Amino acid sequence: MKKIFFCILFTASCYTFAQDAGLVLSRGDFADGSTFSNRIRSKTGKDLTYEDVTGSPYSNVNFLSAKIADNYEKTPVRYNSYTDQIEFQRDNKVMILPEETQFSRIEIISPKQTLVLLDTKDDLSGYFFEIVKGKYSLYKKQETKFIDAEPASNSYTSEKPAYFKQSDPVYYISINDAYIKSPKNQKEILAQFPDKKEALNSFFKENKIKFNKEEDLKKLVNFLNQ
Helix, strand or coil, X not given: CHHHHHHHHHXXXXXXXXXXXXXXXXCCCCEECCEECCEEECCCCCEEEHHHCECCCCCCCCCEEEECCXXXXXXXXXXXXXXXXXXXXXXXXXXXXCCCHHHCEEEECCCCEEEXXXXXXXXCEEEEEEEECCXXXXXXXXXXXXXXXXXXXXXXXXXXXXXXXXXXXXXXXXXXXXXXXXXXXXXXXXXXXXXXXXXHHHHHHHCCCCCCXXXXXXXXXXXXXX
């Protein structure tokens, strides 16, 4: 019964992709309708594939079983931090999961991790890794940039190959409907939580929090949720 239901979903998804093909294609022409394409147009005039580019936009190139929505069977997925898309595998094809509300929370079974679709009202939106879930949540945004090849400047130099470059992660702490982006110091946190000022001062005295360290931010947000 679940297989029948998923087939219905898959057909409906394809129809949705067909309607939204313009949106997908507007992201650098890296997709063809609902089917993922790993081709990138280089300024050298070549069509490159991911295999031609040094590095990878995947923290894990393997597809991992995940819950993509309520009442759907587990689906093999992986996150592409270059295109900021969830790719899923079906019938030996790689497809792109539509950015719809029903698919806004992707829970990978093992290793356990969750990706959520967010709009921070900032310059960053899309999929974020959920580090802490609670009244106050901690999210991490990972981005990978494509650095194009550089032709040889003369006969004595060689062409510099294209590569993927992973940017430093950006962290967000959610407060109601707002977000603190990459908090830099204690003062910034205290300003957002005046009712917790005394408790936070004690917390910061006991803990040497580095605001660029994920484990420290995780400790801070877990404290805020107490």
